[in-house]
Structure formats: structure tokens, C-alpha cells
Amino acid sequence: MLNAHNVLQRAKQGSGFGTANATATALLHNVSSFALSPDLQTRALDQLRGTLAPTHQTTLDHYASSATFEVADESFEDVNYWLDSLFTAATPAGGTGAYTRAYTAPTTAEVEPTFMTLQWGQEDGVWQMNDASVAGLTLSGSNNTGVQVGGSLLGGKVLAGTLASLPDRTVTRMSGCSATVAIDTWAGTMGGTTITDSAFSWELSINSNRQYRSYLGECTPSAWNDQKWNGQLRLSIELNATTQAYLTTMLAATNAILERQVQIKYTSGSLVFQIQFAGHTMSAPELFQDKNGVVTYDLVLDGVYHSTLTNWLKINTTSAISALA
Numbered sequence: 001m002l003n004a005h006n007v008l009q010r011a012k013q014g015s016g017f018g019t020a021n022a023t024a025t026a027l028l029h030n031v032s033s034f035a036l037s038p039d040l041q042t043r044a045l046d047q048l049r050g051t052l053a054p055t056h057q058t059t060l061d062h063y064a065s066s067a068t069f070e071v072a073d074e075s076f077e078d079v080n081y082w083l084d085s086l087f088t089a090a091t092p093a094g095g096t097g098a099y100t101r102a103y104t105a106p107t108t109a110e111v112e113p114t115f116m117t118l119q120w121g122q123e124d125g126v127w128q129m130n131d132a133s134v135a136g137l138t139l140s141g142s143n144n145t146g147v148q149v150g151g152s153l154l155g156g157k158v159l160a161g162t163l164a165s166l167p168d169r170t171v172t173r174m175s176g177c178s179a180t181v182a183i184d185t186w187a188g189t190m191g192g193t194t195i196t197d198s199a200f201s202w203e204l205s206i207n208s209n210r211q212y213r214s215y216l217g218e219c220t221p222s223a224w225n226d227q228k229w230n231g232q233l234r235l236s237i238e239l240n241a242t243t244q245a246y247l248t249t250m251l252a253a254t255n256a257i258l259e260r261q262v263q264i265k266y267t268s269g270s271l272v273f274q275i276q277f278a279g280h281t282m283s284a285p286e287l288f289q290d291k292n293g294v295v296t297y298d299l300v301l302d303g304v305y306h307s308t309l310t311n312w313l314k315i316n317t318t319s320a321i322s323a324l325a
Helices: 079-086 244-250
Strands: 007-012 031-044 058-071 093-095 098-104 116-122 125-142 147-155 158-160 179-185 199-207 210-213 223-226 230-238 259-268 271-280 289-291 294-303 313-319
Touching (some): 079 098, 079 313, 147 210, 230 271, 230 289
Antiparallel strands (some): 007 116, 058 147, 116 125, 125 147, 125 158, 125 199, 179 259, 199 230, 210 223, 271 294, 271 313, 289 294
């Protein structure tokens, strides 16, 4: 068996958590790596049996699973699969080839993510991961790459699975040359001040602090919950007249926490991928870094609720996909 023959397929669990859907409906062909880890919680029973043998009995108390994935070049279409499984699943708006989906970090109500049944492997070696959801997500991009997506998945039982016969889908990758970055003051308008000739790369990490649980009488997870979400946005930027001002604010005679709104937006015709993030700098950056002889530094913002944005994180997408398979 060759690793190159492995594929990852996905099915939406229509009735939510605890109702596996073994018939995959979408081939996630943009995935560049995937690692599935069944978690068997076992014990070797310690018994006084007049012997030096390690044990006479073992027991299996619980089993669940986890996984990690990476997408080296994400598309405007497929990024929605991961966002739907981390945030509340989005209801597409619009039409005629431009369907917009809005994702927001939770503030008062718990999210309602899409739980997935995943099929991983190849003929004669397929494994099914039940109740999969995205617990943490990292998105990043740079001036000369597309958008990379990586994350951690939580899941329930792992068992032998079956691949479906699914076609490739036509998707459009994102490109750093079609991205814009805007940085605004806390009192300003999100997306109002585009910075040019300054940003080299960005990385957004989102942690839902999601956990699965089971009760007496159960061997696999039957419920889930999130704790407080947190997130961090890191921008690698050149030191120039525009970006010097951020350091001046942080490191003035009366030091201040820098408060900023950041919008990162990728476009290709009517296709859009947009991140809106509000945050504070909780620590000063290293002064300085070098990028091919150019002076740079990392502007790091931790998510903080913004009253006008009514959140600290929003992600919007627009694609030609009316419904996720």
C-alpha cells in the first residue's frame, strides 16, 4: 500500500452528534496530510495473585479518537468544510454563483457545528471516524503562497470503513497576490485603512477548547461542549513609516497596550475569503527580524471583544457552492 493512494472523504451527520453517516458525499482532495489516532483507554488490572507476572487481566474502559490535518493550498470552496465544523454551520445567502457564508466566534450561545463522518485510507484499508469536528484551526498565508489550513479534530469511535466513488470537484485556490490587509484603530472602521507594501505574511490560530464526554453506561463519547474560545493573529510586517507607529504606541514613555482591528481579504472575481479580527498586543515583539535583508517584526494580537464588531472574530466566504456536499 502506498501513502499516495490515500484519500479523505466526508459525510455530514444530518442528525448531529452520535449519528454516524457511513456514506461519504465529498472528496476532500485539497488535503495534503492527515493523521488519525484512535484512543483506547485501557488498564492492566493490579491483582494479588501470588505471582510476579505483569498482570492476569486487562480491560478497555473507553475509546474515542483524534486527528490532525493540513491543507497546503486551500480553496475558496473547501475552506467552508472546516469552518462549518468549527463554527456554527453557515446558512448560505445570495445566489447566481455567489453564495456568502458568515462565521462568527460564539459570545453568548454555544455554536452548532457540523459533525462529520470521515472515511480515510484506500482500497483494502479504509477507516471510519465518527462524530468528527474541528476543535482547533490555524490559517495562514504569505505574499508568495496560497492559504494554508491546518487543524485538530475530535472524534468518536474508529472502525473499518468504506470509500464511496466520488468525483473530483473544480475549486479555485487563493493566492497571496490577490490579498489585502487593513489595520485600523479601535475607534476606526474595520477594513477602512489598507496598508500597502508592508505585510509579508499572517497566521490566525483559533481554539474552541472543545471537549467530548461520556457517561456511565457508555464506552464512546455521547456529548460535547466548548469552553471559552481564544485566538491569536500574527502579522509579519516590514518596519516602515506606517508600521513604526504601532511600535511607537506600544513602547512610548507611558507604555500602552496596542488595540487594533485587522481585516485580511482574498478575492478572485466574485469569490471572497475575509477575516475580521479585533485584538490587543499582550506582549512586545522582538526588535527586529530579518527577511532577505529587510527589517521586519511580528505584530501579535490576542482576540478581544469589540463592541462595534460585536465580536472578536468574523470570517466570511463567498463561493459558487450553494450547498456543501
